[in-house]
Amino acid sequence: MNFINNKIKAYAVAILGSGMFLACAQTKSVASRPATENSKSGKIVPTNLKWSERMLLSEMNRFPESWMLDFSKSPKWTYPSAIVLDGAEQVYAKTGKKEYYNYISDFGEKLVKEDGSILTYELDKYNIDLLNSGNVLLYLYEKEKKEKYLKALKMLRSQIDGQPRTSEGGFWHKKIYPSQMWLDGLYMGQPFYAHYTKDFAKGAEATKAYDDVVLQFDLIQKHLVDKKTGLLYHAWDESKEQAWANKETGVSPNFWGRAMGWYGMAMVDVLDYLPKDHPGRAKLISYLKSYTDAIIKVQDKENGLWYQVLDKAGEKGNYTEATASSMFVYTIIKSVNNGYLPKSYKTAAKKGYDGIIKNLISVDENGVVNLNKCCAVAGLGGKPYRDGSYEYYVNEEIRSNDAKGTGPFILASIEFEK
Incomplete structure (x- = not known):
């Protein structure tokens, strides 16, 4: 558990290529130029x-093990870790610093047993x-080819086959939430589904899976978009039985920032894996455009x-909220960068x-x-x-x-740093 902390401290002691050196608190600065903020105090996270x-190192300092x-409080298969680790994958790709890869790899080592059970x-x-943390295993399997990750991935993929659905084929958010589609669920399930399909499926099987991925977005657009504002409601209950559900339309009553944030990230991330010639691409990009126009109006x-x-x-x-703001920024800048x-x-x-850096950092x-x-x-409900x-x-x-904010902030930062 002290390994990551020690690595970060060691890393903070010397930064290569910046012209600045950090000294421990007990020693004098050895910088040949005037002492900087970093060199004076020996930062855990260098400010240059x-x-x-900086945010990834800060998360590693707060949470020395990625679980x-x-x-x-204990190793648990849960979705927020995967968002930060998605950012860590990209920071590692950019910097080549092994401590970032080890941080990702440790998540798989701790959470997946040798028999592939999670x-x-x-x-x-x-x-x-x-399903969202399956993205980490897709990455690790590609890098390490460990059999236990393949077994775990196949088990997660089998959940998709058994996932209860609405009458039109939309995934229920959970078995305990019958007949309900939530915006959150599009991010939790669809990037994994599309990524797994790209890595493991071929021919008709792949086409059917990609069509199924696009169908989930089609149903969200059909049932959750407010015609007046273009914003999307948090959730939809096909049965209209929930106390939160509108008795005519089945939608929940409000536009929650993070729910829409999940949906935007779902679209831009799925487009990473949907084939260039799939007819669903044009639809998703049109959904992304109308979605972005709607959120810019309420910025x-x-x-x-x-x-x-x-x-x-x-x-x-009401207050300006960090996770939604980070998700929206990531969605928009990635959409621009990818055309x-x-x-x-x-x-x-x-x-x-x-605005995030000035007001929320x-x-x-x-x-x-x-x-x-x-x-x-x-x-909702529960x-x-x-x-x-x-x-x-x-x-x-x-x-x-x-992590539902720090992860998207890392991802947004990477897009701006390109």
Whole structure:
């Protein structure tokens, strides 16, 4: 457990290629030029690095083992870790620094047993959230070719075959949430489904799977988009039985920032794997365009950020929220970089990114970077019952350094650093 901490401290002692050297607190600076902030104090996280690497090192300092990400108390198969590790994969690709690869690899080592079974994962719950960490295993299997990862991946893929569906073929969010599609579920399931298909399926099998991936987005567009604003409701209950569901349309009552954030990331990430000649690509890119136009309309004109409840900026208790803002920025800048959106959209992304750094980022004396004002969790139904009301969303716990924000911030930073 001290390995990563020691690596970070060692790394902070000497930075190559920057012209600056760090000294321990007890020694004098050995820099030949005037002492910098780093060289004076011996930062845990050097401030002369790019934001992507600074945030990743900060997460590694907070959570020395990758299973700890998002405040996990014991090794648990859960989705937030995978978002930070997705960022770590890209920082490693950019820097080649082995400590980042080891951090990713340790997640697979700790969570997947030699027989391919996954700690705390229960297939029969059909919880779509639990597919997201499969992305880490796809990466590790490609790099290491360990049989246990292949077995685990096949088990996760089998969940898709058994996942309960709506009458039109849309995945239920969980077995315990019958007839419900949530925006969150598109990010949790579809990038993994598309990536797995690209790596392991061929011919008619692959075509059928890609069609199924696109169908999930088609159904979201059909049932969850508000015609007036273009924003998307958090969830839809086909049965219309839930207390939160509109009795005519089945949708939940509000536009929750992070739910729409998940949906945007789902679209841009699925496009990484959907074949260039698949007819669904053009549809997804059109969905992305209308989605981005809608979120730009509710972006705060002053600070460039987005609110917990997107269309109620001035109402009591609402606040500019870090996870949604980071997700929107990532979605827009990646879309511009990949040619899905015109370059003119970069202005909104840059305004949002600058707004996050100015208003939601703080840096400790030791250089550790914090992302503040993250909604810890929000959902619908369950016990105690979550009714999807405005009051519900603005009163959920707010905390710093939630992986659902730090991960997208790393990913957004990488896109800006390209």
